[in-house]
Amino acid sequence: MSLLGAVGAQQVAQIAQEFFAAMIDREPGLLTSWSHGPVTVTDPMHAWVGLGTVPASRLQLTTSADTAGALTRALLSKGEAEPVADDDVVDALGEIANVLGGNVKALLAEHAGITLPEVSRQLPPGRGGVGAGEALFAWRGRPLVISLYTL
Amino acid sequence: MRALVIDDSTTMRAIVSEMLGGLGFDTAQAGDGREALDLLESGQRFDLACVDWNMPVMDGLEFVAAVRARRQWPYLTLMMVTTEGERGQIVRALAAGAHEYVIKPFTPDALASKLVLLGLLPVRELR
Numbered sequence: 001m002s003l004l005g006a007v008g009a010q011q012v013a014q015i016a017q018e019f020f021a022a023m024i025d026r027e028p029g030l031l032t033s034w035s036h037g038p039v040t041v042t043d044p045m046h047a048w049v050g051l052g053t054v055p056a057s058r059l060q061l062t063t064s065a066d067t068a069g070a071l072t073r074a075l076l077s078k079g080e081a082e083p084v085a086d087d088d089v090v091d092a093l094g095e096i097a098n099v100l101g102g103n104v105k106a107l108l109a110e111h112a113g114i115t116l117p118e119v120s121r122q123l124p125p126g127r128g129g130v131g132a133g134e135a136l137f138a139w140r141g142r143p144l145v146i147s148l149y150t151l
Numbered sequence: 152m153r154a155l156v157i158d159d160s161t162t163m164r165a166i167v168s169e170m171l172g173g174l175g176f177d178t179a180q181a182g183d184g185r186e187a188l189d190l191l192e193s194g195q196r197f198d199l200a201c202v203d204w205n206m207p208v209m210d211g212l213e214f215v216a217a218v219r220a221r222r223q224w225p226y227l228t229l230m231m232v233t234t235e236g237e238r239g240q241i242v243r244a245l246a247a248g249a250h251e252y253v254i255k256p257f258t259p260d261a262l263a264s265k266l267v268l269l270g271l272l273p274v275r276e277l278r
Contacts, residue, residue: 022256095160099255102234
């Protein structure tokens with residue numbers, strides 16, 4: 001069973017949807033399960049946090065740079081045409097991974113730590129480790145992938 | 152009322168500051184516990200500090216412990232802002248001197264409820 005399977009894909013979806021409804025969209029229903037066939041993320045950005053479980057694991061969020069910008073505008077209550085700085089996008093995507101990771105970690109180990117988030121255009125080292133599992137979402141129709149795996 | 156929002160994420164600082172602003176607070180921000188202590192030591196007075204747990208330089212727990220150890224700001228209410236995964240550590244934060252906590256993600260209404268509990272907002276602020 002994958003780590004995602006152990007946590008429960010439905011629980012991960014619930015955590016993500018609650019977060020998006022409360023702090024990103026300020027309304028429910030805009031983050032849904034992906035139902036458009038295979039996911040292709042163009043110009044991807046990855047954000048991840050390490051979870052201090054035994055063995056160590058990682059939650060990773062992957063979406064396109066465009067979507068990362070849109071998420072940043074939504075988090076900061078900016079209009080769709082307003083520019084956002086690259087640093088803001090990195091910070092926002094990292095914070096999304098941090099909140100998701102912190103809540104998912106609670107399902108795995110109560111007293112484990114969590115690393116500070118990292119964000120990159122490159123996949124993190126160790127990606128595809130044991131028990132890789134992906135939960136696929138559509139946020140306002142845009143693909144968004146949450147991966148959970150041990151290192 | 153003045154609030155100090157302490158979080159290494161500029162995004163989260165902006166969100167929490169916006170929520171607090173909507174509840175009538177004037178806000179200032181700090182990127183970690185050390186920056187926050189510097190603001191307090193500079194003489195700025197705050198009624199509330201919203202403290203992230205997981206920060207570089209000085210984390211939330213260290214900040215709470217440092218504030219309480221100095222006893223210079225007895226009027227300062229300390230509220231931890233954490234993720235669910237840190238809930239188990241809340242006991243440590245409360246023991247160190249934090250007054251309350253709120254779990255990310257949260258809505259403005261959830262934050263307002265905590266502030267009412269703390270006596271920092273009148274009950275009428277609850278929707």
